[in-house]
Amino acid sequence: MPERASDRLLRMLGMVAYLDRHQGVPVDEIAEQFGVTPRQVLADVDTLWVTGTPGYLPYDLIDFDATAYEQGVVRLTESRGLTRPLRLGGREAVALVAALRAMSSALGPLLDDEQARVLRSALAKVTAATGDAAAAVDVQLASTATPQVAATIAEALAQHRRLRIRYVNTRDEASDREVDPIRLVSEDERTYLLAWCRSADGERLFRVDRVLGAEVLDEPAEDHSVPEAAAVFSPGPEGELVTLHLASPGRWVAETTPAEAVRNLPDGSFEVDLRVVQPAWLRHLLLQAAEDVLDVRPARVAEEVAQVARAALAAYGPGEG
Template identity: 40%
Template sequence: MSVRVSRLARLLNMVPYFLANPGISKEEAARELGVTVRDLVKDLEQLFVCGLPGYGPGDLIDLSFEEDVVSVVFSAGMDRPLRLTSAEATVLLVALRSLAEMPGMVDPTAAQGAIAKIESAVGSAALVANGEGLDASGASATAQESTVAATVRSALQRDHALRLTYYSASRDAVSERVVDPIRSLLVDDQTYLQAWCRQAEGVRLFRFDRIDGAVELDEPSVPPAQALGSDAHLELFSDDASLPQAHLRISAAHGWILDNYPMDPVQTLSDGSVEVTMRYGSLDWMARLLVGLGSAATVIGPKELVEAVRERARAALAAYDALEV
């Protein structure tokens, strides 16, 4: 009997289904799952890149479906239909809500649909007991997608170019540029658009919360072939030799700074402090950062940066003196 179910539920139960029906034909499987053969193949291709943490060749679900029949080579532990406990459903709901709140990663409507189905399957009573799923009024919370995120996601789906108005924190400047979107990424709990920047003629990462405006253009996204299929550009802070370089000393008690800023250690001194270098695009921005770090960072060079930090420090002290009058 043909039964239509959501794609998520179908994917979760496909591996046990094919284990129970070894060598079944694509046509028969599609008929029983209530989908077309084309959609079945899409589901199999999706499962082919799913698996266990590590996600290496030996961790992913392995299926054979090149011929007319489908068989499971490696199940990655999905040997029986999924049955979520209340605790498991809660963890899944928390993850889905987090994903829905990250701009540009998923369609919030689709995520909310999955959340609603899980809530319905598990039961609202179990979710209330775990303190998840309902707001103060008892209604399920709904994530709202920003106009910028929706525009970028639309351009990615339709392979269209984008015109972005973007704030660069490293240069402390707003610029407008046309980009060819490649994909959206999650890096260090922030969402980014990876795209070919026509102005810079290179792959760049654009943080969603720094995109001030986005316009989807009526022209195709055409990133060069060398920009695709490589993760070489995923480093957020590349060492651009054209930018000036600061020479700093970070105190031993403030080693956390090295984990939060793109600094390259040069040497560790006898007192535990570390000499580092750091590229910067704006002298004013860099001076503002260093003044904010206070005694945790000492500027060794270059000379213009030392003077800029001194001037900002003097201005700050003068402002304090004015307040005391």
């Protein structure tokens, strides 16, 4: 899956802070630290080298020791202030309070005592620092799990025990699974249980709001080696492969969806390959990006979306003159 620009930005900002604390680090060590290839580290450094503060003259840019770089060692010589502690403005502080309250609402029943304590402490400190503005923040999220399911998952994770769950998939089919729970994952507005599914013999993400029932079993959960990328939702190979050709302003599609491949074209447009499990999701996506859609393959998908759009317009009735 292609890397999102937001993920790369966070890594590069972290890389600047890391290099500021560790002067002269071999490329291979940086790659290991950030979980990427040495080639990606070099690409990130090359991008940082032409990044800086407004003015963008040579002395405004982040800088590295060129001699060390040629020897495979990265040494930061000018950070342009990116390593200074950041101070939150009022808007940022309120947004952080809202995010922490949303996390408490969504994950509270699923956290162990230590995690819950850390979350409460962080929320109290940020709320106090924000002042009166925090009082206006009221976050209400729909529950992602029944209390029984949430408590059972939390118990299994805390005691490192195997779970039996009753789960409904995207095709509205229910099945019983025995899983070894690994950790909870939040992706956008959803909460997932990352677990090793014993029937599939592999790691799977289970949407917590689709777990109808859960039972902690007597067997201890086995330890499984799971890559970090397993915590990111990615449709399986059973989904239909759909290719979208989009104009440049539609770049957000590639940045916000689980894409299999992205191909930039000479005219500034691009193609993105998506593995689609739910056709309704794709129709919604295409209607959102309609102004930037240049082509869709297979053509049948475009026609289906067009029919949905025409039906929606017809529902409004004839326009008034």
